[in-house]
Amino acid sequence: xxxxxxxxxxxxxxxxxxxxxxxxxxxLGVLLRRNVIVILMSIELMLNAxxxxxxxxxxxxxxxxxxxxxxxxxxxxxxxxxxxxxLALATTIFKKFREVNIRYFEHLKG
Amino acid sequence: MTADSLLFFILAAMTVGSALVxxxxxxxxxxxxxxxxxxxxxxxxxxxxxxxxxAGVQLIVYAGAVMVLFVMVLMLFDLKDEVRAFSRGLVSGFxxxxxxxxxxxxxxxxxxxxxxxxxxxxxxxxxxNATVATKQLADLLFKKYLFSFEAxxxxxxxxxxxAVALSRIEGGTHAxx
Numbered sequence: 001x002x003x004x005x006x007x008x009x010x011x012x013x014x015x016x017x018x019x020x021x022x023x024x025x026x027x028l029g030v031l032l033r034r035n036v037i038v039i040l041m042s043i044e045l046m047l048n049a050x051x052x053x054x055x056x057x058x059x060x061x062x063x064x065x066x067x068x069x070x071x072x073x074x075x076x077x078x079x080x081x082x083x084x085x086x087l088a089l090a091t092t093i094f095k096k097f098r099e100v101n102i103r104y105f106e107h108l109k110g
Numbered sequence: 111m112t113a114d115s116l117l118f119f120i121l122a123a124m125t126v127g128s129a130l131v132x133x134x135x136x137x138x139x140x141x142x143x144x145x146x147x148x149x150x151x152x153x154x155x156x157x158x159x160x161x162x163x164x165a166g167v168q169l170i171v172y173a174g175a176v177m178v179l180f181v182m183v184l185m186l187f188d189l190k191d192e193v194r195a196f197s198r199g200l201v202s203g204f205x206x207x208x209x210x211x212x213x214x215x216x217x218x219x220x221x222x223x224x225x226x227x228x229x230x231x232x233x234x235x236x237x238x239n240a241t242v243a244t245k246q247l248a249d250l251l252f253k254k255y256l257f258s259f260e261a262x263x264x265x266x267x268x269x270x271x272x273a274v275a276l277s278r279i280e281g282g283t284h285a286x287x
Binding site for chain 1: 119171183269
């Protein structure tokens with residue numbers, strides 16, 4: 001693929017590559033960070049990458065269909081629910097240990 | 111370089127740059143601000159894909175509601191700069207970065223092969239009027255996916271009650287130690 005063509009014509013692969021990059025960055029954040037809140041933020045990044053994929057496939061499918069965009073709403077709902085529960089868990093950890101480090105999660109049982 | 115592709119590359123650079131700040135900044139407040147920037151850039155990406163309604167919902171739900179939730183909890187905690195923001199351990203860190211590299215390579219290969227075979231010649235679907243597109247989306251959500259939509263509403267109610275119950279354990283956030 002000539003580099004000029006790739007710069008001029010933005011297509012499906014551009015969006016998929018951006019989505020893959022964003023997903024990988026989010027995964028890196030989930031694995032490397034210790035702060036529970038930053039881990040939740042990285043998960044939001046990964047879900048956004050998935051949303052970009054849905055919308056891009058819906059735009060570039062041979063027949064125009066909006067199913068991909070409908071899926072984005074479900075992903076957003078799940079993301080909001082996950083953020084609410086995760087932040088409630090983070091508050092529980094903070095109340096006990098005055099810190100939101102992921103290593104305190106193991107003390108929450110019982 | 112046309113205006114469309116220039117817009118895409120600017121938005122993509124903003125998205126990836128803010129994502130890098132999210133995972134690298136040691137102060138959680140900076141992380142949340144960068145995440146808001148990333149959400150706004152993703153909304154722009156949606157708009158560049160002609161998904162106007164999804165772009166608006168992205169701005170309202172993510173850049174509005176979810177970010178406010180994050181920032182409120184951060185201010186409740188009053189966190190300073192983290193001394194050790196990243197996990198320790200050289201060996202485990204190496205394995206983590208290696209596994210991320212493997213997954214990134216798998217995704218990149220999948221994208222490469224699929225675009226080579228299926229989508230290289232497929233043109234974009236004809237663009238429709240924004241009003242018509244939103245009407246189509248509403249038809250899908252309230253007819254084809256009606257049960258899933260209602261289940262999502264029930265899920266949100268359960269989550270709201272559960273979050274309140276979870277954070278009320280042992281007398282709220284400012285209980286005496």
